[in-house]
Amino acid sequence: MKGNGAFVKRAMVIGGGIAGISASLDLGNAGYDVVLVEKLPSIGGRMLQLSETFPTLDCAQCTLTPKTVETGQHPRIKLVTYSEVEGIEGKAGDFSVSIRRKAAYVDWERCTGCGLCQQKCPSKNPSEFDRGMGLGKAIYTLSPQAVPNKPVIDPSHCRYFKEGKCRVCEKICPVKAIDYEQKDRLVEERVGAIVVAVGFDLIPKESFGEYGYGELPDLIDGLAFERLNSASGPTTGEIRRPSDGKVPKEVVFIQCTGSRDPERYMPYCSRVCCMYTAKHARLYKHKVHDGQAYIFYMDIRSTGKGYEEFIQQGMEEEGILYLRGRVSRIFRDGEKLIVWGADTLTGRKVEVSADLVVLATAMTPRKEAKELAKKLGIEADDHGFLTEAERKLRPVETKVEGIYLAGCAQGPKDIADSVAHANAAASKVQALFAKH
Amino acid sequence: MDYLYFPGCTLYTKAKNFDQTARNCSLLLGFELKELPNWTCCGATFPLATDNLMALLPPARILASAREQGTVLTTLCAVCFNVIKRTNRLFQEDGEKRDKINNFIEKNYQGDLRVVHYLEILKQEVGFPQLKERVKRPLTGLRAAPYYGCMLLRPFEEMEFDDKERPTIFEGFLEALGAKVVEFPYKIECCGSFQSVGSPDVATECAYKILGSAMKNGAEVVVSTCPMCTFNIDHKQSDIKQKYLDFKTIPVLYFTQLLGIAMGLDHRTLGFEQNFVDPLPLLKGKGLV
Numbered sequence: 001m002k003g004n005g006a007f008v009k010r011a012m013v014i015g016g017g018i019a020g021i022s023a024s025l026d027l028g029n030a031g032y033d034v035v036l037v038e039k040l041p042s043i044g045g046r047m048l049q050l051s052e053t054f055p056t057l058d059c060a061q062c063t064l065t066p067k068t069v070e071t072g073q074h075p076r077i078k079l080v081t082y083s084e085v086e087g088i089e090g091k092a093g094d095f096s097v098s099i100r101r102k103a104a105y106v107d108w109e110r111c112t113g114c115g116l117c118q119q120k121c122p123s124k125n126p127s128e129f130d131r132g133m134g135l136g137k138a139i140y141t142l143s144p145q146a147v148p149n150k151p152v153i154d155p156s157h158c159r160y161f162k163e164g165k166c167r168v169c170e171k172i173c174p175v176k177a178i179d180y181e182q183k184d185r186l187v188e189e190r191v192g193a194i195v196v197a198v199g200f201d202l203i204p205k206e207s208f209g210e211y212g213y214g215e216l217p218d219l220i221d222g223l224a225f226e227r228l229n230s231a232s233g234p235t236t237g238e239i240r241r242p243s244d245g246k247v248p249k250e251v252v253f254i255q256c257t258g259s260r261d262p263e264r265y266m267p268y269c270s271r272v273c274c275m276y277t278a279k280h281a282r283l284y285k286h287k288v289h290d291g292q293a294y295i296f297y298m299d300i301r302s303t304g305k306g307y308e309e310f311i312q313q314g315m316e317e318e319g320i321l322y323l324r325g326r327v328s329r330i331f332r333d334g335e336k337l338i339v340w341g342a343d344t345l346t347g348r349k350v351e352v353s354a355d356l357v358v359l360a361t362a363m364t365p366r367k368e369a370k371e372l373a374k375k376l377g378i379e380a381d382d383h384g385f386l387t388e389a390e391r392k393l394r395p396v397e398t399k400v401e402g403i404y405l406a407g408c409a410q411g412p413k414d415i416a417d418s419v420a421h422a423n424a425a426a427s428k429v430q431a432l433f434a435k436h
Numbered sequence: 437m438d439y440l441y442f443p444g445c446t447l448y449t450k451a452k453n454f455d456q457t458a459r460n461c462s463l464l465l466g467f468e469l470k471e472l473p474n475w476t477c478c479g480a481t482f483p484l485a486t487d488n489l490m491a492l493l494p495p496a497r498i499l500a501s502a503r504e505q506g507t508v509l510t511t512l513c514a515v516c517f518n519v520i521k522r523t524n525r526l527f528q529e530d531g532e533k534r535d536k537i538n539n540f541i542e543k544n545y546q547g548d549l550r551v552v553h554y555l556e557i558l559k560q561e562v563g564f565p566q567l568k569e570r571v572k573r574p575l576t577g578l579r580a581a582p583y584y585g586c587m588l589l590r591p592f593e594e595m596e597f598d599d600k601e602r603p604t605i606f607e608g609f610l611e612a613l614g615a616k617v618v619e620f621p622y623k624i625e626c627c628g629s630f631q632s633v634g635s636p637d638v639a640t641e642c643a644y645k646i647l648g649s650a651m652k653n654g655a656e657v658v659v660s661t662c663p664m665c666t667f668n669i670d671h672k673q674s675d676i677k678q679k680y681l682d683f684k685t686i687p688v689l690y691f692t693q694l695l696g697i698a699m700g701l702d703h704r705t706l707g708f709e710q711n712f713v714d715p716l717p718l719l720k721g722k723g724l725v
Contacts, residue, residue, distance in 0.1 A: 210601050333621065
């Protein structure tokens, strides 16, 4: 696509999590056209996996879904989901971005989102969205409220792709939308500015040998606990442990798992774990009144508005036991998980016989973030977090004019900070567009 | 191939059975342990103070003397192995300390010796599949718990012996002998070490937990690589029994004693008289002697 030399006042947002959605809505509402590119089949990102959010304990999906719907229906926002950025050329006002639209094996133009295919698909496999706990189908949407509400087929699980037989979804589809022959397509978009909001990942629990290399089913990470506690999750919101479905009576939460550990894992603080662990423990107590929650911590960092009060309430009113110290080993003993830790305030070794252990694993950049940074010509730090133009005074700009950062792609943030960061990125784009 | 061999003090006294069975088995497996002449105590602890080089002189002398005889040095005792391997590493990595020690002991050792444990010879030089083929009397049906202790593995960065949290070399060895390996969570926990001298209760508790966990997971015998561990978990079983009334004794064998059985050696040459808990009733019951 060749430009005619005019400054293109159209923006691209890469990443459809809460940061990307916020930036897109701001820009769309300001009257600019936006192309929102998302890797997964639908938007919503990590926040869609959460149960409730701190410090208000309101339902994540209830606050997010209006935003995703608004984004999906916005006349100025073009959703390009199940797609990844392949390459970028040009400069501010004239970027040409090529995007790989992955084969969904479903004709989304025809699909009405009736969901019959998902009901009838015979292939069941651990759902990535539910952190491996629930069962998903080979043809799936991420949630019943998915935006767009169009399914994709995962060929690595689909019986037809694996064994050459099945085609149940094709037979059942009332509008003949299934297309096993679909191929990836490259499309090109021309935009004047780009907001990079590709989000974060968690360091895998398999990294921790001292905690059993991820092979203990009742040792899960924070996102998995969100799914357990979520009404749309594998247990429909009941706290039941993965191995045998029992309600855990003793739950150990471990903060700083892989964070602030420069010798072995990540040197930085992941910023959200103190708060979400306190939230987890409180939500657990709300559902299992006779249960005991233990939290191992290094320090408690609760520096947001209403955050310290939230922690104190958990300690004082809900009987959550905070132990200052690290956990050195976890192993299985019959049905229990034995947790060996230290309480550095009393100077004693602590052993807890737990039913469930939740690791607050470090936030890491997306593994593809460094590669994307290279394509965009912007910088990333050693870990892969994208680098802002100046640490204090230019926190959303990059070294490249016209490319801005939003959310956890730049560094760990909670939802409120991610949204503020995204709002700032969107206003920078508007300022750029207003200048030309 | 022959290996320079540093036995260490304990293997000449309380752990003769460890030493003898290792030597005999090596001959059957086609390699010889050539004992280092004029060896001394290994120093027994790698100095915990980083600036104290005095404690490194005995292992430095051993290494320098070994280098005059060959290029590979092996040991059996996990403590000696730890001290010698770490001192060797220090010679490789810290030129200043290397020169200082060399000046003092009037040697010119450059850290170019390979220090290997006997288990590593079995794995890397003999090979576990080959070892399996040479087994004359497989330990079929014997439920053996491999107890690593700490000295073979820690500190991980310096020992580089096996996976830091889930080592497998010992399991591979026991499987090659035909035994049923018993997995138990205390396999890399401390035996209490020298606490058995100053605070015997601490060591007794450690041993009680280790042995109890092994037995709970079905072990009939616990297998050791270390005379220090063996002292705490075998020789001290009478103390454990006095303190913990529910405790039942369990035989503790050196891995080379099991190797001896599997290689078909006469049980009278395996030094069971030095084992505190007599393993013969168990071994007879399994038809292994």
